[in-house]
Amino acid sequence: MVPFIAERFRLSRIIGVQFPFGHAFGMPDDPAMQRTVSEAAIDLLANATEPETRVDVEIEWPIDDKTAYRDWQPTEPSPSVKYNKERRKRIEEQRPAT
Amino acid sequence: MTVDSFKYLPHSFRAGFEQVEFQHDEPVWSPLEHAIEDSTIALLTSAGIYVKGEQQPFDLDTERANPTWGDPTYRVIPRDLEQDHVGVAHLHINTRDIERDINVALPLRAFAELEAEGRIGRLAEDHYSFMGYQDSRLADWRTTQIPEVANRLKQSGVSALVLAPA
Numbered sequence: 729m730v731p732f733i734a735e736r737f738r739l740s741r742i743i744g745v746q747f748p749f750g751h752a753f754g755m756p757d758d759p760a761m762q763r764t765v766s767e768a769a770i771d772l773l774a775n776a777t778e779p780e781t782r783v784d785v786e787i788e789w790p791i792d793d794k795t796a797y798r799d800w801q802p803t804e805p806s807p808s809v810k811y812n813k814e815r816r817k818r819i820e821e822q823r824p825a826t
Numbered sequence: 827m828t829v830d831s832f833k834y835l836p837h838s839f840r841a842g843f844e845q846v847e848f849q850h851d852e853p854v855w856s857p858l859e860h861a862i863e864d865s866t867i868a869l870l871t872s873a874g875i876y877v878k879g880e881q882q883p884f885d886l887d888t889e890r891a892n893p894t895w896g897d898p899t900y901r902v903i904p905r906d907l908e909q910d911h912v913g914v915a916h917l918h919i920n921t922r923d924i925e926r927d928i929n930v931a932l933p934l935r936a937f938a939e940l941e942a943e944g945r946i947g948r949l950a951e952d953h954y955s956f957m958g959y960q961d962s963r964l965a966d967w968r969t970t971q972i973p974e975v976a977n978r979l980k981q982s983g984v985s986a987l988v989l990a991p992a
Contacts, residue, residue, distance in 0.1 A: 729991065732831035733843065738853035744829035750873065750919035752990040756927035759935060766936035769988050770946055774862035779853035784829040797834055799920060806917045807893035808959070 731782055741776045743769050744784035748800035754787070761787060858986060860947070865985035868950035870975075872958030873924055873931040873992035874916035876901045883915035884957040890917075896959040898966035900975060903953040905934055918959050919992055931992055950984050958992050 729752060731744035745765060747754060754761030768785045789796055832840050858865060874884050884897040897915075912928045914921035924931045932953060941949045954975055960967065979987060 729829075730831040730835065730843070731829055736848040740853065740855045744831075746827070746829045746833060748834040750916075750921070750992050751923060751930050752871075752992065753930055753933040753936070756923040756930050759929070762929045762933045763936040763939065766933045766940065767945075770862055770867070770940060773858060773865075773867075773986055773988075779855035784827055786827045788827075793833070800834060801836075802917055802920050804917075806959070807890050808918075811893035 731784070735780065735782065738780055740779045740781070741772045742780070742782040743772060744782060745787065746784075747787075747789055748796045750800050755790065860985060862946055863944055864947040866948040866950055866983050867937060867946050867986055867988060868953055868979060868982075868984045869932050869934070869937065869988045869990060870954040870956070871903075871932045871990045871992060872956045873919070873990075874914050874921070874957035875903060875924065875928065875932060875955040876913045876915060877903065877907060878911045878913035880911070881913075883913055886915055886917055889959070895961055897957050898960060898964075898971055899956075900971055901955045902978075903932060903955050905938065905949055905951055905953065907934065916957055916959070916992065931990060933990075937988075947985070950979075950982060952978070952982065 729745060729747055729749055731742050734742040743765065745752065745754075753765045764787060765785055768783060772781065772783050791799070832843075835843065876883050881901050884899070884901075886897075889896055907928065909926075909928060912925060914924045929935050932955070934949070934953070937946065937949045940946045956967075956971070
């Protein structure tokens with residue numbers, strides 16, 4: 729989902745999937761999609777010969793981008809979202825007026 | 827097709843992800859000791875999965891009260907966990923699809939098939955679930971949880987661990 733981060737950590741074997749968060753192996757009730765990602769993982773495990781090997785799985789998410797972007801997010805904003813919003817507001821309020 | 831890591835990331839998160847410096851001088855590498863057909867594979871998820879009725883959910887109440895904290899503990903997930911015993915505790919993803927089908931986060935069925943077909947030696951009996959929202963220092967993970975899990979993996983003869991972030 730975010731292979732960029734795995735690359736920054738220089739991990740040994742990285743599978744990239746263009747899936748929304750919470751769906752590392754695909755859609756619910758879609759064993760074929762889940763199997764494809766799982767097979768990609770074990771093929772990479774079997775065949776990678778050097779670290780930082782990345783393979784991106786060629787599967788398009790079957791739901792439109794706007795819906796997928798909305799649907800993976802929690803139904804209520806997480807506590808950290810509210811916390812960071814309030815923190816930014818406090819920082820702004822403490823800035824000297826220009 | 828090249829995966830765009832930022833496609834589903836909230837736009838406000840992107841700068842933070844791109845700017846953080848990760849200090850790793852050497853890449854992580856450990857060759858597979860045995861052929862994949864002789865290897866025992868375990869899975870690890872950060873989706874906050876637990877066994878309903880047998881395990882405590884991850885502590886979301888403390889996280890709500892202290893938004894910079896996340897429950898650092900882990901749960902052991904048996905390979906034969908039935909879907910109606912799947913619990914998910916995570917405040918940063920929509921857990922609906924995992925509650926419907928654990929395999930979107932922890933593909934036990936697919937790996938059991940791969941075992942039955944001889945593509946892997948064995949699917950481990952025990953798998954591991956963490957809740958991925960953590961204090962950035964990861965102190966508990968570094969000093970306690972991960973060494974414990976690593977030891978359990980070694981003791982049970984696991985050859986490789988598939989890390990599946992949520």
